[in-house]
Amino acid sequence: MTQVSNEALKQLATVSTATLTSLLYKKGFRNIFLQGVKPLKSGQRLVGPAFTLRYIPSREDLDGIEVFRDQRHPQRVAVEEIPAGAVLVMDCRGDASVGSAGSILATRIQVRGAAGIVSDGGLRDAQGIAELDMPSYCAGASAPTNLIKHHALDVNVPIGCGGVPIFPGDIMVGDDDGVVCLPAHLVNEVALEALEMERFESFVLEEVRRGVSILGLYPPVDPQTLERYSNWKANQ
Amino acid sequence: MTQVSNEALKQLATVSTATLTSLLYKKGFRNIFLQGVKPLKSGQRLVGPAFTLRYIPSREDLDGIEVFRDQRHPQRVAVEEIPAGAVLVMDCRGDASVGSAGSILATRIQVRGAAGIVSDGGLRDAQGIAELDMPSYCAGASAPTNLIKHHALDVNVPIGCGGVPIFPGDIMVGDDDGVVCLPAHLVNEVALEALEMERFESFVLEEVRRGVSILGLYPPVDPQTLERYSNWKANQ
Amino acid sequence: MTQVSNEALKQLATVSTATLTSLLYKKGFRNIFLQGVKPLKSGQRLVGPAFTLRYIPSREDLDGIEVFRDQRHPQRVAVEEIPAGAVLVMDCRGDASVGSAGSILATRIQVRGAAGIVSDGGLRDAQGIAELDMPSYCAGASAPTNLIKHHALDVNVPIGCGGVPIFPGDIMVGDDDGVVCLPAHLVNEVALEALEMERFESFVLEEVRRGVSILGLYPPVDPQTLERYSNWKANQ
């Protein structure tokens, strides 16, 4: 398995999820953007490998409030074992009628150095989580305890989240649009391409702002576009 | 019927809906959080007894614009009869394709001293309502007049709102996560328990921020946790 | 066909979508508010004639990334042909799992003098679009490229958007509640009525703020209301 480089992670922190979905689409991937998963706060960036937690529907005799007394409860294990830099990704089957974590667990995750939280369920005490210096993404604020709907089962197995397959170690990248999941083996290559694509789009945006038509410019079908871009890059 | 104390209402204004759903879950209640109902403005707190308005689907011959000329129209009655301190809770069958009230009615409700508005339909002139000094919760901004979808029928009868049963006099509590409905007979007891639970969670949050693991701390399975908490309380 | 007057467009920029839906309801129109379409930024106003773009579901062999090299691609044509003052309205069949445009196209549209963008799909780089000095409305931020779901087909034909029929030249009006579509032949007449209705509602709001009951005031069943309103208008 290709090792994801730190360089690539740094590069990904500067590129948009829109750029990444376009690059992955060119490579044949149509389903890497988590549907229905939104940032709790705007203006933040998320990058890090997925560390997953799988829930199945809860059952009344298995999911009383007392389960949290068990130190091997998978949700507790996930919170205490997530590596620094990783992103906790929770599979709630898209059910946001309850929270999948609250501000105490989120704070613990942040203190442990995690990069962020992603859930296709709800988050409770959402305002408290939003105020942490760590980005969180979910399907909406939702006060009820997760036990009402979710039985925590497995840590760090492949899951679905927001309709997207997530394998442990895949790289989660988030911005204000939402979150994409990059298959680990593509990350180093994609990060470089994304940097270049963002650079070109910066040039395009400048051109557009000064009144240039997008025809021939975006994509750069017109040879003069590439020439102007070449000059623009030289002047950066 | 137990009287809800003013003391309890004051206490509830300081505790979160997340805490209340956990406490009620321990007592066997799984469905007290209104689904799909969100605050129009963040940072507000709602507490007060439910005063309800029931809509059924509208009918073209019964719900022309002229119905508002009738001073006994149930929506108008609700607005002019809601007691000071109460919360207007509207059953729109979760249909937010139209508004269930607008800024003029909302302003009248506020002037009359009501505690807030909760609807599982839309609200129109939502920005105007958000700017009132009174919290409002709904399923989203929605400009069309309620007559297009809703026929106002009854005032202060039991209803469903956001999938939750609401009996007149139940206590509605709202924060940034959303709104819970506390059955009236449980309120005094729950308010006290909630205060204590919030106090403990404040301690836990401090512990977590200084690097303590949640294992043994939350819940306080570890006897040392309870001892530290005891000291912490003594020092408050 | 009645010509929409510039005067009417100016008037519409000062009236709310709530007022317009009420007026149109009186004329028998129940479905002019675009469902599920929200502003990217609050506090903006949209007014302008619809210039439409129709998408159908995409097909893998027709919608590769290379289609944008074709200068006659309907999305590109729409962006480069939209008249100054017009609103680009996109029919995405309500599918917001992908974006229907991004910040480069939106910037180009703004530079060309368009009045705004309305889509019942997603918008990508949504924060970048929100920062433009031009209002945009959509079903949510969504990073993936439109090619994954949408095949651009036609420019300036009748479409559906947010469940509402939109004919080219209909007047789109948006505020914080969302967007309404006014059939072109009604605009001049409705604009005037809306101005008067807003004036009356300003009076009503003042009355309500000073403690007057809505009974007899709103609607003004009580003759004294109309007299007070007459005086109020004289004093403006």
Added chain:
Amino acid sequence: MTQVSNEALKQLATVSTATLTSLLYKKGFRNIFLQGVKPLKSGQRLVGPAFTLRYIPSREDLDGIEVFRDQRHPQRVAVEEIPAGAVLVMDCRGDASVGSAGSILATRIQVRGAAGIVSDGGLRDAQGIAELDMPSYCAGASAPTNLIKHHALDVNVPIGCGGVPIFPGDIMVGDDDGVVCLPAHLVNEVALEALEMERFESFVLEEVRRGVSILGLYPPVDPQTLERYSNWKANQ
């Protein structure tokens, strides 16, 4: 209030719900067909006045299995008080995750002479109910007891069912397409018009089967159509 005639009820048993929705549409009614409500068995006809039962969401402390021991439980009251010839219409807020009645109650209703059952929730033991000599319509077979989701509240009050307003005494008419609710005051008039419309459509269908174009025939814009129809009627 106009009395619904027995003659009208008999006539309605011979006309289709499609015909009735067209006639009501001409009179300005757009929402009389119950959405999501289907017959348990094909080939049956339902006609009778609505006798309603209103449910709100259930609550754990109010809706234990023991509530059925109370002879005043509204569901039991409804079953034992429904008049002969009437239709039990249940408002389940469109939630079919549980049954709203089972085969024992349905059998009791049939034995008491009721005309049928309509629910926008589920029905349990649905096959057993389908085999009764009484038509039933619902949102699908669903085994769980209604107590899990529904708290029976009121008998014979106005309700919504399938998104349609139902007032006690409105006439429910069902066929294989589903169920319509006719406002009581329109029934006598509509029944006659429906008979005539069905007669004309029988003529049209014969014409179409022998190869006549629908242009000029349906609707009968062509004067010769009306003449042929006149002859056809004379020959019946």
Added chain:
Amino acid sequence: MTQVSNEALKQLATVSTATLTSLLYKKGFRNIFLQGVKPLKSGQRLVGPAFTLRYIPSREDLDGIEVFRDQRHPQRVAVEEIPAGAVLVMDCRGDASVGSAGSILATRIQVRGAAGIVSDGGLRDAQGIAELDMPSYCAGASAPTNLIKHHALDVNVPIGCGGVPIFPGDIMVGDDDGVVCLPAHLVNEVALEALEMERFESFVLEEVRRGVSILGLYPPVDPQTLERYSNWKANQ
């Protein structure tokens, strides 16, 4: 444009939609099966080129019952112009709350020699349509007239139906599972491959019925499988 051969159409009448989706998946097509569109009657087969009708949402002033008096009304035009052997495919934006055609129009279509009807909306008088000797597929029986929701706009333009792009002349194939849309240029090639795949699957089914494991058999990874298949074919 490749001409679709009559031979191919005959072949397609003998292969299943499941087989066709697998073959098209191998060629990179993931979205050719119409979602939410079901046969009105089981045991029928549909094959024929698409002849389309596009609806947008209706508008009260444009879609009164009198529009059908206009012989150029697009729905009427579609019914009277559909070629023999073609399939009427209607884009109802997936809205089945009303019917998109009834038994009179369906009968006229059948008399004119059409191959069938496909709609992602409802069909009214659905039982009457089911009894025709022509297959029809839709999103469910639905009595209300189409005018309540649908404004007929265009005949034989590209549309979406059941979430699938449909270009006039694409080949619609239906069985009990539902309907697929084959892009016209692939039909001749796919028909042949499908015949062969069905033949192989008949062999596989026989093998499975006599107790053979699917491992090595399906797909035929095991060389002995291919040998047995070769013998099987020789013996047919």
Added chain:
Amino acid sequence: MTQVSNEALKQLATVSTATLTSLLYKKGFRNIFLQGVKPLKSGQRLVGPAFTLRYIPSREDLDGIEVFRDQRHPQRVAVEEIPAGAVLVMDCRGDASVGSAGSILATRIQVRGAAGIVSDGGLRDAQGIAELDMPSYCAGASAPTNLIKHHALDVNVPIGCGGVPIFPGDIMVGDDDGVVCLPAHLVNEVALEALEMERFESFVLEEVRRGVSILGLYPPVDPQTLERYSNWKANQ
């Protein structure tokens, strides 16, 4: 872990899912009925322990048609390892846009002696599967290959299906209403209670058919009911 007895399995084959949901509700279980999962054919009964297959969303580079050549592919493993008498239960996250198995695999499962198939996704060649002498339940017929949406991951792990937690070895019971999942440790006890409850309900149905009111009879609050029931049992 309590062993499920063969006796209990036989008893369960004679009791309805409605009875089982009522009994489990009395024991505090509110969520044992699989939502959205319907029988392919009526009149069949399903009983057997769950043998599970877990899917996550598929990924283009992992789920090409060639994966089925791998004999360790989890779907193939599940089909070839399911024990006689067991029920294959598939977690498709409720996505029925594709099939989760077809008639060849279903036939193989039947030949191997399995008791049935349950999926909250679709089934392809659904008519072929319905004709097997083995009951199957799913969210609907759906022709596309599972690879388009589902990546087979795990065999015989706990899953969710139809919103219900399913642990391997839980007992699946199905009839015309649908499917319930009985936690394994409750089965022996519940089977006996269900037999008795069904016997009492047979008595009640007879009483109701001969005109007895349900008040006092069902539940048997009236002492005379119990006496009559006692006699009835003696006479069986």
